[in-house]
Amino acid sequence: MYKQLSSGIKISITRSISFAFETYMAKIEWREDKYDLNDFVAHWQQYVLTNAAWYDKVPEDALRSVEFQEELAKKINEVIAKVLQQAPTDEQIANIEQLEQATGKSFDYGCKAEATFVENKLKELA
Incomplete structure (x- = not known):
């Protein structure tokens, strides 16, 4: 289901994950011992519900689909890994x-x- 979304929506999802991850980590001052996946996901969901334009563009049945949720979880892990691998300038x-x-x-x-x-x-x- 995720793969069927337009490239613009997929880019928006990626940006929302990246932004939410970076703001969450700043909130906990990048302390790995304070990182909690459930807290991050709640932080991201709050961001999505209040700020992300893509959320209203994804059909409700897709948002509730187990397949979509699994694909989204995979995307979250990929985005976090990419953020953590990007070297300082x-x-x-x-x-x-x-x-x-x-x-x-x-x-x-x-x-x-x-x-x-x-x-x-x-x-x-x-």
């Missing part, structure tokens, strides 16, 4: 190093999205 690394020197604080980060979080946190401290 050279510019982010340089900015973070500069901000760490200015603030005397140091943070670990492993992906581009987490680097964005760290960079913003350091800017608040500067």
